[in-house]
Amino acid sequence: MFLKNYIGDIFSSIKSLLTGMKLTGYYFTHLKEIVTEEYPDNRGTLKMAERFRGEVIMPHNENNEHRCTGCQACELACPNASIKIVTKQETQPDGKKKKRIDTFVYRLDMCTFCNLCVNACPSEAIVMGQKFEHSVYDKKQLKKILNFPNSKLMEGVEE
């Protein structure tokens, strides 16, 4: 009985070792499996993951219109105050005065890319962008204004 267990142990362990060697051997002979990204060389063809969080951006359409209503939900949601929204009163064509954003200040140097602002936004005005090459020589350049100059609120977002 002891001898049977002993020999059984040897064969089962050899089998498990060979299983491991089979996997590494497979990788060794199948070089197309290599996952290394040769980053600075493949910049042109680099594909980031869909859910990658590079920075907060505010998409604008072709008429220079964004979807931000200036509700400041993102500013409240931000855990480290990277977002600051400055609002202004704007006279509409029908004569009414409404709150609109003046500047959407986003401080990339403070951002932890936690995605809470994007989750908080009720009108899907901000999303996470894919760009990740943010290095600059001056820290001030990391303070960004997300709404384009003279941009407007898109029709029908506020209702």
Added chain:
Amino acid sequence: MNTPTPYSFASLATGIHAWLRQAISNDTLLQVTEMVITGVCLLVFLVLLCFFLGYMERKVAAFMEIRLGPNRVGPKGSLQIVADTLKLLFKEGLTPNGADKFLFNLAPGIMVVTSMMAVAPIAFAKNFQIWDINIGVLYVSAISSMAVIGILMAGWSSNNKYSLIGAMRSGAQIVSYELSIGLSLITIVILSGSLQLSEIVESQANGWWIFKGHIPVIIAFVIFIIASTAEINRAPFDLTEAEQELTGGFHTEYAGMKFAMFLLSEYINLFIVSAIAATIFLGGWMPFHIGSLPAFNHVMDYIPSFMWFFGKTFFIVFIIMWFRWTFPRLRIDQLLNLEWKYLLPISMVNILIVTAMAIFGWHF
């Protein structure tokens, strides 16, 4: 001795010998000159070999881990090891204050010297051997077990707990696994009836021992590979270094060229172990011969003998690297279990079977 065929290492060696004999009349001087030439050639060869093995190891590791490996310095990163060596050359050879300075500086030298001494009896090609000693197998196993002195010396003199633990582990490991290596080598010594490496190679002219000796020799071969992996302190038996536990083990305190010498001796050991395995079990420089097929044997003879030797050696080097990048490290008690409860009893029984095989002629 066969007449050396043209364009072989043997004819080159004979040619140089004849030329030196003409130039130098004094016999002692001639011998010393030849020794120096051989030594320099061997040193250059081993250093270049270590460059290649280092590169090979990094590439094999990378491919097995689905990475690319070194690919910046030189074509496909082939000069990476040269760059690393240059870096190590320029680093400060630091000796810690609390260390035993003499032993600390002596240890890397002992490691390299013991590794290089073991290269002497290896037959690189047909009739091309530095020292055809008649107890070659014994000599190699005796010399290679001396490496533990260098490791213990390094570990003790560093005055560092990690180094000492690593060195002590290495002592336990090498002393235990030496037994299995010896016993698995003895199987072939029994079958071939000689301790001389050149005669062992000659005895495989009609088939390598791993085929002629079938199952018992295959068992001995597997045991030899496992035990020699442990003997040269490579993963999965690298308890001596164990980066995660011991921050490098016995060479924790070493830097610069002294560290490079440990690395050098590690790779020379890897080469020696593979070369011995290739010589003993896979026929050394002997081409692949099948007994009753003269035409096939003749074709195989056209491949130069050094190609056969290095092909087999690098095949075994590759297998040992394959082990390293597949298996997790053993614990020290598991390591000793493996040796004393499995490898040693199996090799003892195996020797019994091989002896019976040799007496009754059950091999081919």
